[in-house]
Amino acid sequence: MRDFIETGRREAPRLTLSDLSVEIGGRVLLDRVEMAVPRQGITTILGPNGAGKSLLLRAIHGLIPHAGRIDWGQGAAPRQALVFQKPVLLRRSVAANMAFVLGRDHARSHALLAEMGLQDRADQPARRLSGGEQQRLALARALATDPELLLLDEPTASLDPASAAMIEAVLRRVAARGTTILMVTHDIAQARRIADHAMVMCRGRIAEAGAAMRILAAPATPVARDFLEGRLVP
């Protein structure tokens, strides 16, 4: 997958995985993954349930032990944030969840909540928010850490179309400011809308990776084609 950069950009990737494997309880869940994530833009990971997408994000984020190498280009790992598939919110108000990361920077907290359409919810208990609002709060909190690499696990999975569009706009802005976004999604239309790069995963392996437009329009591998046409049985 070293040929990932088909976009014409020549700069070093944000991160490169070589031979990355994760084995839990004797099951190989990620199998010698090779991939490069370009520095610029939004990269989506697509793939059937159980393909290992969430595991891959958690391995990159350093939450689970793995074999193989993660290369960060120049030196140390960048500041990164992960928004989990199931948001983990503290048993506190929305504002307190933001303050947990931001401290007393109320102005920033306000701005981020407003960006996510949560400005009226600041004083509510975070865990009484609707599922979609919880996802938006988790994203706001992740952005509050000013990540250079933003890992998103199905960030719009329980959002209504308008909210999803709003988040997509936010993500585009964040990416334009130079943050690398690596995002799992099941929404192929969404990938078409916002992804610059795409990779299709299946059974712990990357089946195909490249420019999003190209892969989504004309996948080269049978696995990616079957997946995109809804014929792939996990």
Next chain:
Amino acid sequence: MNDMAEALRIAVTLVLSGDGDLWEIVLLSLRVSLSATALACLIGMPLGALLATQRFAGRGAAIVCINALMGLPPVVVGLMVYLALSRSGPLGTFGLLYTPAAMIIAQTILIAPIVAALSRQVLEALHLEYDEQFRSLGLGRVAAIRALLWDGRFALMTVGLAGFGRAIAEVGAVIVVGGNIDHLTRVMTTAIALETSKGDLALALALGLVLMVLALVVNAAVHGVRNSEGQLAHA
């Protein structure tokens, strides 16, 4: 039957008239058991937090031990503290035997394992949920435990109340190390035991009433805490 009714009438009068002896006993009980609860929380909650969040050799054994210690019979605790504090014991020089301090020590030992074991359960569930998020945010160990304790505060309050309930209601430990000395170490439970055996049912019943009201108050408090927790959805 008439005796009983008469005793109950006197008991109620005693409670309502603010009888000096009675309230002295009640206040000492509260002082001893509240102090023991505070100490047990100070020891038990950090211990529970440690067991909930840290992985180390012997952790499993420690959890089994603390769970087993929850069932310690109060008289056995009393006996152990008695041996430690008696004139020839290792702590004999402090002269604490038959003082409220001895009773506080005994009750602390009795309920600290309860507080530790229950807080471990509460905090471990929270830890499982929060751990990856906290690591993702790069939170240090101390900050993570502080956040766990804060987010578990309602559940931990009910843990403290459970410890207090156990302390205020036990007889075995305080009678062995306190000796039930009038105006010095006589608490509600030991007084009830003594007055009943002497046949002074009125005072025994009066104290019993107060004890039951206290139990009710504790349970109402637990219920209240649970409720407010639910309402705030900090559950």
